[in-house]
Amino acid sequence: MQETHTTYYKTPIGTAKIIGNKNGIQAVSVLEENIKTSSEIPECLQDCVKQLEDYFKGKRNNFDLKLNPQGTAFQKKVWEELLNIPFNTTRTYLEQSKALGDVKAIRAVASANGKNPIWIIIPCHRVIGSNGSLTGYAGGIWRKKWLLAHENPVKQQSLF
Numbered sequence: 001m002q003e004t005h006t007t008y009y010k011t012p013i014g015t016a017k018i019i020g021n022k023n024g025i026q027a028v029s030v031l032e033e034n035i036k037t038s039s040e041i042p043e044c045l046q047d048c049v050k051q052l053e054d055y056f057k058g059k060r061n062n063f064d065l066k067l068n069p070q071g072t073a074f075q076k077k078v079w080e081e082l083l084n085i086p087f088n089t090t091r092t093y094l095e096q097s098k099a100l101g102d103v104k105a106i107r108a109v110a111s112a113n114g115k116n117p118i119w120i121i122i123p124c125h126r127v128i129g130s131n132g133s134l135t136g137y138a139g140g141i142w143r144k145k146w147l148l149a150h151e152n153p154v155k156q157q158s159l160f
Helices: 043-056 073-082 093-099 103-114 141-151
Strands: 005-011 014-021 024-031
Touching (some): 014 043, 073 093, 073 103
Antiparallel strands (some): 005 014, 014 024
16 A cells, blocks of 8 residues: 655645645645644655645646545545636536536535545635535635635726
8 A cells, every 4th residue: 555645835724734645646635723834745745735836826727736535436526527617717516516417416516525635626615605605615614715716816907
């Protein structure tokens, strides 16, 4: 079995905990507690840290990483569909269920979204309620709001 590695990286929304190995990134979560950034980043996680750094600097709007999330076949199908939501776009839970071919599975889809182990990179933050509300985000609604605003900054219009 492949040994997994963990690293910590400071982001504007908290310390990201990144877990993975040569088979891919298994988890990215943002912690409430303030943990020191790792001084040495395992080689298999370096590209993930770099791409997240670029994302938070506004220099990246998609990720090109080998992903290896751990979950059921259904959860993996839902997470795979999340990758189809473009940057700076949102989709409702109902639209997500339709994209997966089963409108009646909306609760199961929402539950699988909530169990997404690779935050930000698998963009579950882009799924919103049918009324436009920012419902449910494991990292907290304030982080979901921050990520959506980061991806869609309001441009100040010139007065002249």
